[in-house]
Amino acid sequence: MGKKVLMKGNEVIAEAAIRAGCKHYFGYPITPQSDISHYMAKQLPLIGGAFVQAESEIAAINMLYGAAGAGARAMTSSSSPGISLKQEGISYMSCAELPAVVVNIVRCGPGLGGILPAQGDYFQAVKGGGHGDYKMVVLAPASLQELYELTVEAFNIADKYRILTMIMGDGNLGQMMEPIEFKDKEDIYEANKSWATTGTQMKREHNTVTSIYIEAEVLEAHNNKLQSKYTEIASKEVRVEEYNTENADIIVTAYGTVARILKNVIKNAAKEGIKVGLIRPITLWPFPSEAFARNAEHTKAFLSVELSAGQMVEDVRLAVNGKKPVYFYGRTGGMIPTENEILKKIKDILEKQGG
Amino acid sequence: MAVVFDRPHALVDVSMHYCPGCTHGTIHRLVAEVLDELGIEGTTIGVSPVGCAYNNYLYFNCDMQQAAHGRAPAVATGIKRVHPDKTVFTYQGDGDLAAIGTAEIVHAAARGEKITTVFINNAIYGMTSGQMAPTSLVGQVTTTSPYGRKPELQGYPIKVSEMLSTLTGAAFVERVSMHDIKNIRNAKKAIKKAFQVQQKGYGFSIVEVLSTCPTNWGKSPVESLKLIEDKMIPYYPLGNFKGADLEV
Ligand SMILES: Cc1ncc(C[n+]2csc(CCOP(=O)(O)OP(=O)(O)O)c2C)c(N)n1
Ligand code: SF4
Ligand SMILES: [Mg+2]
Numbered sequence: 001m002g003k004k005v006l007m008k009g010n011e012v013i014a015e016a017a018i019r020a021g022c023k024h025y026f027g028y029p030i031t032p033q034s035d036i037s038h039y040m041a042k043q044l045p046l047i048g049g050a051f052v053q054a055e056s057e058i059a060a061i062n063m064l065y066g067a068a069g070a071g072a073r074a075m076t077s078s079s080s081p082g083i084s085l086k087q088e089g090i091s092y093m094s095c096a097e098l099p100a101v102v103v104n105i106v107r108c109g110p111g112l113g114g115i116l117p118a119q120g121d122y123f124q125a126v127k128g129g130g131h132g133d134y135k136m137v138v139l140a141p142a143s144l145q146e147l148y149e150l151t152v153e154a155f156n157i158a159d160k161y162r163i164l165t166m167i168m169g170d171g172n173l174g175q176m177m178e179p180i181e182f183k184d185k186e187d188i189y190e191a192n193k194s195w196a197t198t199g200t201q202m203k204r205e206h207n208t209v210t211s212i213y214i215e216a217e218v219l220e221a222h223n224n225k226l227q228s229k230y231t232e233i234a235s236k237e238v239r240v241e242e243y244n245t246e247n248a249d250i251i252v253t254a255y256g257t258v259a260r261i262l263k264n265v266i267k268n269a270a271k272e273g274i275k276v277g278l279i280r281p282i283t284l285w286p287f288p289s290e291a292f293a294r295n296a297e298h299t300k301a302f303l304s305v306e307l308s309a310g311q312m313v314e315d316v317r318l319a320v321n322g323k324k325p326v327y328f329y330g331r332t333g334g335m336i337p338t339e340n341e342i343l344k345k346i347k348d349i350l351e352k353q354g355g
Numbered sequence: 356m357a358v359v360f361d362r363p364h365a366l367v368d369v370s371m372h373y374c375p376g377c378t379h380g381t382i383h384r385l386v387a388e389v390l391d392e393l394g395i396e397g398t399t400i401g402v403s404p405v406g407c408a409y410n411n412y413l414y415f416n417c418d419m420q421q422a423a424h425g426r427a428p429a430v431a432t433g434i435k436r437v438h439p440d441k442t443v444f445t446y447q448g449d450g451d452l453a454a455i456g457t458a459e460i461v462h463a464a465a466r467g468e469k470i471t472t473v474f475i476n477n478a479i480y481g482m483t484s485g486q487m488a489p490t491s492l493v494g495q496v497t498t499t500s501p502y503g504r505k506p507e508l509q510g511y512p513i514k515v516s517e518m519l520s521t522l523t524g525a526a527f528v529e530r531v532s533m534h535d536i537k538n539i540r541n542a543k544k545a546i547k548k549a550f551q552v553q554q555k556g557y558g559f560s561i562v563e564v565l566s567t568c569p570t571n572w573g574k575s576p577v578e579s580l581k582l583i584e585d586k587m588i589p590y591y592p593l594g595n596f597k598g599a600d601l602e603v
Pocket of ligand 3: 478488
């Protein structure tokens with residue numbers, strides 16, 4: 001292990017991407033993630049890569065399409081309104097099976113909304129914000145060390161399955177500073193990219209990168225291939241943290257920085273003799289449904305806490321499948337729930353459950 | 356016997372899907388001949404548009420990517436930044452380039468992106484059945500301007516070459532036409548020079564090609580060629596707008 005350095009979340013993403021072998025980055029400025037661009041603009045020219053400030057997020061995602069199709073490890077980043085503009089390209093890249101990483105440092109919406117932290121883009125990320133049947137792997141780190149490791153992993157997963165991987169963070173994660181311990185050398189998945197458009201050199205048939213399949217049978221076959229890939233990922237790539245779930249009277253769940261608040265709530269609750277567990281999805285897709293289903297056997301209720309009006313809670317309900325009640329507590333607009341608010345909600349629920 | 360006319364190597368040996376009298380196919384041939392003559396088929400990556408030429412990745416023998424509607428210059432930018440030593444071109448229609456993809460083409464040109472664009476101006480949306488294009492002429496009847504394009508309602512056609520030639524990053528800009536043999540020869544010369552300008556690293560290069568759409572113009576192939584000459588060229592003057600003097 002290398003030595004510890006103190007860094008800002010957005011810079012951790014950029015540094016981790018470079019360590020993962022990403023030399024091409026395309027972006028359009030938007031708060032609260034512009035430091036990623038600043039870091040890339042400084043570093044990439046020094047290592048023989050390219051930083052391009054695109055004319056829009058639409059252009060940026062299509063530059064990513066070109067770069068990924070040309071065989072490079074490449075990345076774009078943005079925040080919510082910009083990610084909305086990228087949906088066209090995300091759908092096309094998913095169909096063309098182009099591996100790349102998209103970062104969303106989520107801010108509050110809808111509309112231009114505000115620049116404060118939020119988790120209102122969950123549906124867009126995991127249910128497909130663009131058209132058609134596609135999935136992205138969506139990773140939701142809760143600390144900067146995890147942000148670093150998952151950013152490297154995002155590139156590996158993308159290359160391994162020829163899929164888009166999204167890092168979902170919020171403004172807190174992007175702006176906070178924490179010590180990071182970088183590895184001396186990253187584990188890089190070496191993919192065979194013989195499908196990429198790199199020039200035939202007159203030595204092979206020409207390669208084509210496309211998302212168009214005009215004939216019904218051919219497009220259905222392609223969809224079936226995509227779906228079986230998604231099934232494989234769902235069986236192999238689920239990541240989840242379970243904390244204190246054994247014997248828990250109630251299990252709270254949150255992803256990203258909100259889960260850190262919940263850990264404090266759990267400690268405070270324990271002092272009052274209330275046993276609270278935590279399930280923290282690290283992959284939002286594939287969703288760790290099994291962890292919820294298994295814990296539904298013994299706990300009394302679930303509570304999903306989100307910086308949204310209630311999005312991930314729908315996947316929790318699907319996973320729990322009616323076995324136990326699932327409650328929701330959320331704040332929007334950039335408001336952050338306090339530990340006391342959450343503890344009060346927990347007590348209210350347990351009272352209702354006769355606990 | 357000497358072979359005097361053959362299929363360029365850079366063109367795949369398949370029949371194309373274009374309508375009779377459509378000049379898209381001939382323009383493909385010109386591009387392929389240029390790739391052959393410059394010996395760059397193996398080091399070229401092309402980008403297909405959305406429009407009637409959407410699947411020309413099947414027709415060119417070089418590596419190809421198919422882009423979303425209007426986004427070809429952005430896709431080409433991504434490719435070129437990864438492979439600065441390769442030749443990268445886009446092939447785009449007027450709806451693709453001058454409507455939905457206006458931002459992408461303007462900024463690729465402004466950045467002086469070292470790519471070449473072959474721009475097919477047929478004054479219509481061919482693929483989607485003849486709607487008005489940003490390049491449709493004043494008075495032109497289309498499925499979405501059934502009473503003729505009226506400037507007070509639909510404004511004036513965009514002169515793409517004139518507009519892009521104002522950008523410093525655009526190194527080579529020329530407008531050519533497909534309406535007769537002499538002009539087809541000129542078109543090939545311009546396309547070849549545009550690729551050479553890219554190879555020399557001067558900046559962005561584009562050739563606007565006045566092209567036919569007999570199907571949606573409701574004209575015969577011969578009438579269509581005449582229409583380019585009589586109606587399009589007076590509004591879209593042929594010639595070089597920039598870069599004629601560049602050494603290649
Ligand atoms: C986002 C999006 N909007 C609309 C379309 C439908 N569409 C397909 S081709 C086309 C117009 C193409 O016209 P042009 O670029 O002039 O090419 P031509 O067919 O004339 O060669 C349109 C509007 C699409 N495929 N994608
Ligand atoms: S519709 Fe028009 S542009 Fe398209 S192939 Fe037919 S003639 Fe050519
Ligand atoms: Mg057209």
